[in-house]
Amino acid sequence: MLAIELSCDDACVALLEKYPGRVPQVLAHSRATLASAHTGGIIPTAAHEFHQQALAKEVQKIIEWDRKLPDLVCATRGPGMVGSLSSGLQLAKGLSIAWNVPMVGVHHMVGHIAAAFLPKKEGSPNGAENHETPHFPFWSLLCSGGHTMLVYLKSIIDHEVVANTLDIAAGDALDKCARELGFVGNMLGPELEKYVQSIDDNEKLAFGKIDTARDNRFNLRMSMPMRGPKRLKVPEKVEFSFSSFLSSVQNLKKNGPLTEELRRFCAYKVQETLFAHLADRVLVALTKPGRPFQDFVCSGGVAANGRLREILRESLKRLPDSADADEDIKFHFPDLSLCTDNAVMIGSAGAEVFEQYRKKSDMDVLPIRKWPMDEWLVADGWVDVSDAEFVRVTDNEK
Ligand code: KG4
Numbered sequence: 492m493l494a495i496e497l498s499c500d501d502a503c504v505a506l507l508e509k510y511p512g513r514v515p516q517v518l519a520h521s522r523a524t525l526a527s528a529h530t531g532g533i534i535p536t537a538a539h540e541f542h543q544q545a546l547a548k549e550v551q552k553i554i555e556w557d558r559k560l561p562d563l564v565c566a567t568r569g570p571g572m573v574g575s576l577s578s579g580l581q582l583a584k585g586l587s588i589a590w591n592v593p594m595v596g597v598h599h600m601v602g603h604i605a606a607a608f609l610p611k612k613e614g615s616p617n618g619a620e621n622h623e624t625p626h627f628p629f630w631s632l633l634c635s636g637g638h639t640m641l642v643y644l645k646s647i648i649d650h651e652v653v654a655n656t657l658d659i660a661a662g663d664a665l666d667k668c669a670r671e672l673g674f675v676g677n678m679l680g681p682e683l684e685k686y687v688q689s690i691d692d693n694e695k696l697a698f699g700k701i702d703t704a705r706d707n708r709f710n711l712r713m714s715m716p717m718r719g720p721k722r723l724k725v726p727e728k729v730e731f732s733f734s735s736f737l738s739s740v741q742n743l744k745k746n747g748p749l750t751e752e753l754r755r756f757c758a759y760k761v762q763e764t765l766f767a768h769l770a771d772r773v774l775v776a777l778t779k780p781g782r783p784f785q786d787f788v789c790s791g792g793v794a795a796n797g798r799l800r801e802i803l804r805e806s807l808k809r810l811p812d813s814a815d816a817d818e819d820i821k822f823h824f825p826d827l828s829l830c831t832d833n834a835v836m837i838g839s840a841g842a843e844v845f846e847q848y849r850k851k852s853d854m855d856v857l858p859i860r861k862w863p864m865d866e867w868l869v870a871d872g873w874v875d876v877s878d879a880e881f882v883r884v885t886d887n888e889k
C-alpha cells in the first residue's frame with residue numbers, strides 16, 4: 492500500500508505492507524518539509540508550489556523499495572490547506588488509475604488517532620508506555636498545530652467531538668509564544684520543550700512556586716483559561732482556549748526587553764499553564780457521566796511533548812472512578828516518530844476503512860478544507876468495494 496500525507500507543509504510518503512486484521516508494517520517512509528522559518532509561518536501558495544516539486548520525487552524514491560506495485564493508495568483528503576491536499580489527491584488518483592487499484596481519501600485527524608494503534612519502537616522513550624492497542628470505546632485528545640479536540644470514539648468512524656477550541660489550537664499557541672520568545676524555526680513546539688527541559692531543576696522548582704494568576708516579581712500575568720470565579724462549576728459544554736497565552740507573552744514584552752531569566756520563566760510557564768489547562772478541561776469532560784471508557788489516547792504533534800504526557804497522567808489520576816488499580820486509565824501515546832504528521836498513520840486509517848467498511852473513494856473527490864471528524868464517511872464520494880476488488884487487494888496483502 493502507498494500512503495500520501497499532504498495537508499500542510501510536509502510531503503510525506505510511506506510504503507506499507509498490510510495483512511488483513513493486523514496493523515501495517517512500514518517498508519519505507521519519507522518526508523520533505525517546506526522551509527518556512529524565514530517567512531515566520533507557512534504561506535499556502537509556497538506550500539502548493541513546494542509540493543508540486545517535491546511529492547512526485549518522494550513517491551519515485553519510495554516505490555523503488557519494493558518491486559511489487561502497491562495494491563491500495565491512501566491519501567489525505569482533508570482537513571488542511573487545499574493547495575497541499577489537492578497535490579496529494581491528484582497524484583493518488585493518477586497512481587490509482589495507472590495501477591488499477593482502489594484509492595481511499597483519508598481524514599487527517601482520524602489518521603492521528605490511528606497512529607496510536609501502531610507499534611512503538613523499542614528503546615524509544617515510549618518503551619515504558621502501554622504496548623497494547625486501545626480498546627473502543629475510548630477518549631482521544633488530539634493536539635496539533637491546527638486542531639485541539641477531545642473526542643469520544645466508539646469505532647474508528649464513530650466519533651463524538653466533546654470539546655473543541657474556541658480560538659486557536661494548542662500547537663499554534665505554543666508555536667506563536669515560542670516565536671515571541673525569540674525562537675526561530677519551522678516547528679517551534681519541540682524547540683520550546685527542549686529549552687524548558689534544559690532549565691536547571693532547582694530553578695524550575697522555584698518557578699513552579701510562583702503564581703502568575705497574581706502579581707509576581709516577573710510581572711507575567713498568565714492564568715488557566717475558564718477558571719475564573721464564574722466558571723468554577725462544571726460547564727454544560729467543555730471548551731479549550733489558547734489565545735490568552737500569546738497575549739500574556741506579548742504583554743510581558745511590553746514591559747521591556749526580556750532578560751534570559753525572564754525568558755526561561757515565561758517559557759516554563761507557557762508550557763506548564765497551557766498543559767494544565769488541557770488536562771483540567773479533559774478532567775471536567777471525563778467526569779461527566781454517560782461515556783464509559785478505560786483507554787485514553789493522546790495524539791497529534793503536541794502529544795510528542797514529554798511534559799504534556801506527564802501532566803495528563805498526573806491529573807487524570809484524580810478521576811474518581813479510577814481509584815481501584817484495575818480501573819486505572821490506560822494511556823496510549825503514539826511512537827514519537829508518529830506524533831507529528833506522517834504518511835504511515837494515513838495508510839493505517841485508510842486501510843482500516845477499506846477492510847472493515849469496504850469503502851473506497853471515487854475519482855471525482857475534492858479536497859475538504861474544513862472537515863468535522865464525525866463526517867468522514869458521511870462526506871460525498873464513497874463507493875462500495877466489490878467482492879472481487881476486495882479479494883484482489885486483501886489477497887495480495889497475505
Ligand atoms: O500534527 P502536526 O504535525 O501537524 C498538524 O496537523 O498541525 O502538529 C504540529 C504541531 C506544531 O504546532 C508543533 O509545534 C507541535 O505540533 N509539536 C510539539 C512538539 N512536537 C510537535 N509541541 C510541543 N512539544 C513537542 N515536542
Ligand code: ZN
Binds near residue numbers: 831
Ligand atoms: Zn496533523
